[in-house]
């Protein structure tokens with residue numbers, strides 16, 4: 001199964017646009033786990049188990065593992081996801097971007113070492129830095145396009161004077177992903193929920209690629225506006241997904257730390273259910 005086939009199947013099965021982000025910060029762990037980086041696997045596994053039937057995708061952010069020398073726990077976590085949620089694709093958020101020979105190694109890291117289905121990439125170094133991932137049959141890649149942070153506009157909203165029509169940088173990235181760079185048909189874009197107008201513009205320029213959309217929850221992005229701007233699927237009269245719109249709406253901290261008590265997994269499930277329902281309601285509008 002390709003990444004996009006997995007995504008479509010997960011959307012149907014879990015009736016969800018919600019990506020559960022895994023950003024484990026031991027300082028925020030509950031009770032006896034607090035401050036213990038050796039419990040990263042246990043914390044994340046509990047979240048995965050609690051949300052396996054609610055998630056369209058899982059997105060571990062590699063920095064939260066590497067910072068605590070917990071790469072081996074990330075390996076175990078992805079294996080655990082395959083056991084308890086084999087239908088949910090895993091997107092490694094590592095935002096890699098380097099020359100081709102180094103990119104080959106990063107592709108091995110994402111797809112072989114960790115066994116993920118997709119990876120996030122910076123397009124800043126150009127096509128040859130992205131190509132090694134695109135040569136992987138069925139594997140997904142998401143290019144940073146219009147990111148959710150305030151500084152995203154510093155570079156991404158600059159006009160490209162030498163390119164026809166003088167598009168903004170993020171508009172150019174969207175066109176490349178929709179067209180010439182999309183070698184294996186599995187390329188997508190990262191666009192922040194915090195900028196719904198830019199999200200709508202990216203969707204206009206790249207109507208069929210998957211959009212990974214962080215920024216709802218802790219960053220305050222409007223979940224309903226995100227669906228209106230970024231989702232292009234359809235539902236039948238019963239409300240079931242008919243064709244996938246490939247909007248993958250990520251929330252990390254709001255779900256992970258919904259409670260600081262021993263009920264953290266139950267609270268995470270409730271927050272994931274709430275967010276999934278908000279997204280689903282907007283799909284009916």
Ligand SMILES: O=c1ccn([C@@H]2O[C@H](COP(=O)(O)O)[C@@H](O)[C@H]2O)c(=O)[nH]1
Nearest residue numbers: 061147148192214217218219251252253
């Ligand atoms: O533009 C971007 C790209 C990536 N991220 C990542 O998504 C999550 C967001 O976490 P929240 O707790 O839901 O705010 C995090 O891993 C970021 O590294 C992003 O926020 N914006």
